[in-house]
Amino acid sequence: MDKLQKKINYQFKDINLLKQALTHRSVGKNNNERLEFLGDSILGVVVARELYQRFSGIGEGKLSRFKSYVVRGQTLGLIAAELKLSNLLILGSGELKSGGHNRKSIQADAVEAILGAIFLEAGYKTVSEVILDLFKVYLDDINPNDTLKDxxxxxxxxxxxxxxxxxxxxxxxxxxxxxxxxxxxxxxxxxxxxxxxxxxxxxxxxxxxxxxxxxxxx
Missing domain, CATH: 3.30.160.20 (Double Stranded RNA Binding Domain)
Known part of the structure; x- marks a missing residue:
């Protein structure tokens, strides 16, 4: 987990919080679903604010499409691959047997759970810095002239x-x-x-x- 913390440029004070963020619901009650719920919301707020500040002349509809492009499951899956989360996921026996480590949806949820854990431990400013760093390539990839249809x-x-x-x-x-x-x-x-x-x-x-x-x- 040391390599993961270096990649996200954040060192957890409570390593158990990071472990929980990597724990799938198939393990039991102490899983990452609540952290994922929180992280999903924080991610949306941070990206929405960044887009609002970057593109001052663009309307709500287009900003919504840009936001969906940045926070979509595919992007989260790519970030999970960069962080090599598949090897760190904590899964129940059923998910292990069915190859849960390779499921993009589980990896994407873990990314959001990690963000939720950072927010709980360090607050909005810190998690915002982590998010903007992780998603920089995808934010920079946006062309304001694109329609980015779903x-x-x-x-x-x-x-x-x-x-x-x-x-x-x-x-x-x-x-x-x-x-x-x-x-x-x-x-x-x-x-x-x-x-x-x-x-x-x-x-x-x-x-x-x-x-x-x-x-x-x-």
Whole structure:
């Protein structure tokens, strides 16, 4: 964990807090879900403020798209890979057997949980510095002239261009309750006979993840 702390440029006073941030719910009650919930909120606030300050002449709609681009699951997954979190995740036996270390959603949640843990221990200013450092490449990558359409919109426009059947999104199952709920969504491309399933903490996010994978397949 020393290498991880060097990479995020933050040294935990309470190492148990970092361990909790890396602990999946499959282990038991003392897991990272509450920290992930907190980190997700803090990440959104920090990125929103940074975008607000960087792009003073841009409206709310575009700022929202920029924010979604920066904090999306794919970005969190890339950061998790840079931090090599897969080797540090603490998982229950079931998740270990099913290859949970390699699940991007678990890694992404751990990134947010780490941010939540830093906020609890050191406050807003410190976690803001960590976030802006970790996400710098993605923030700098934003071109204010880009539309940054979401993946569902891109997929629909591509299919419409070739006059193909639009994607069908179906909620397959819901597990857990309240803020701990997980939603599994299936997306079918009828003409191509392709379908994918993705799990996320909101239906909208799961749909976006499905659309992103299908765009890559096409």
């Amino acid at each position: 993946f569902k919109t891109k997929l629909q426009e591509r299919l419409q261009k070739f006059r193909q059947t639009l994607p069908q999104y179906t909620l397959v199952k819901t597990t857990g309750k309240d803020h701990n709920a997980l939603f599994t969504v299936r997306c079918l491309l009828q003409d191509q006979k392709i379908q994918v399933e993705q799990e996320a903490k909101s239906i909208k996010r799961a749909e976006q993840m499905c659309a992103e994978i299908l765009l890559e397949k096409l």
